[in-house]
Amino acid sequence: MKKWIAAAAAACLVCLAATSVSAAGTTYGQGTAVFDFGDHAFFTVKMYQGQSVYLSLDEQYDAQLAQEFYEQVGVEADQMLRFDMDGQQFARTGALFVKADEDQHVYELTEDGDFTQLEAEYVESYVVGKDGQHLSGYVISTNHLGDYVIA
Numbered sequence: 001m002k003k004w005i006a007a008a009a010a011a012c013l014v015c016l017a018a019t020s021v022s023a024a025g026t027t028y029g030q031g032t033a034v035f036d037f038g039d040h041a042f043f044t045v046k047m048y049q050g051q052s053v054y055l056s057l058d059e060q061y062d063a064q065l066a067q068e069f070y071e072q073v074g075v076e077a078d079q080m081l082r083f084d085m086d087g088q089q090f091a092r093t094g095a096l097f098v099k100a101d102e103d104q105h106v107y108e109l110t111e112d113g114d115f116t117q118l119e120a121e122y123v124e125s126y127v128v129g130k131d132g133q134h135l136s137g138y139v140i141s142t143n144h145l146g147d148y149v150i151a
Contacts, residue, residue: 032044032046033045037081039135040079041081041097042096042128043096044128045094045095051091053090055145057081057082058083059081060082061079061080065077065080069107073107073115073117077149077151078104078151079149081098082146083145083148085144090143092143093141094141094142096142097126097135097138097139099136099137100138100150102136105117105151106149107148109146115149120138120139121139122136122138123136123138
């Protein structure tokens with residue numbers, strides 16, 4: 001139990017947008033952080049002792065971005081997830097889980113303004129969160145959280 005608390009404290013996680021963080025580690029100084037974004041998205045990543053991140057999520061529907069998305073892709077945007085990491089990235093690759101239906105797709109907004117459909121694995125009954133909820137959606141491997149559109 002003391003190692004778990006030490007790993008959680010050592011991660012020094014700073015999260016905004018009503019995210020909750022849990023950490024557990026098998027060795028001192030390393031832990032797994034789980035960022036919970038209200039059942040819409042979860043990000044799980046191993047973190048090092050002393051590592052800190054600034055992380056926020058904006059889920060507001062952006063009409064201008066939706067119009068650009070429609071012009072490029074030809075489908076309506078159902079949901080937007082816009083992460084702000086203040087220019088940082090994680091030291092390790094983590095798993096971003098995005099809640100979605102199987103007939104939907106996940107697109108990422110690239111730095112040059114294009115939307116790219118991600119090759120993400122669709123998972124049913126993905127177990128996430130401290131309550132062990134079973135959700136269905138896409139899992140994306142990444143070390144940087146950006147802007148995503150679910151359509």
